Amino acid sequence: QSALTQPASVSGSPGQSITISCTGFSSDVAGYNYVSWYQQHPGNAPKLMVYDVNARPSGVSTRFSGSKSGNTASLTISGLQAEDEADYFCSSYSSGSVYVFGTGTKVTVL
């Protein structure tokens, strides 16, 4: 049940696009199209932003998009806004543990 690997931090200027990577294994990211992404602002609960690799729940901005290639999933935030500054966690279905989360990425808007 090793955590998925994410960069500790990613930053960008308003209006730019940034991409957060999430690297796993054959037992999780590479093996299933069940990657989800969560946004967490300080002191708040996580919020689902993307599921099934690239689907968005109702109400989530189209600026958030997901993709996957092999054992690495990615979340792209386009048109970066101040309100996007938060921690982001990926997650995947795992044959070993149902869910496995990523190590988390702090997004800073410069």
Add this chain to the structure above:
Amino acid sequence: DEQLLESGGGLVQPGGSLRLSCAASGFTFSNYAMNWVRQAPGKGLEWVSEISSSGDSTYYADSVRGRFTISRDNSKNTLYLHMHNLRAEDTAVYYCAKDLWVGATGLGLDYWGQGTLLTVSS
């Protein structure tokens, strides 16, 4: 609106026990698998446990297997986490979270409570 409200956190000595509860409202609780996810102070998310919609199937992270027990009472729309032999490393905010799809597990968590803090310390 769907809501999840955790309770039961607090300060417990190492080796102690505690039960967390999560009251659900705004959706048909008995249709969905439910989870506990924890977050140690300043750290990332860690999946702890899941229970199927009927309660017949349960799953645990290696770090808590044998010490924690997840259960649910569909007549009371309530999820529980019974925790025993607690360790300092169990200190965290514990969130309950609802699975995305009816009857499915592991595909995403679309609603989360605000969490309850467990501190294990002497």
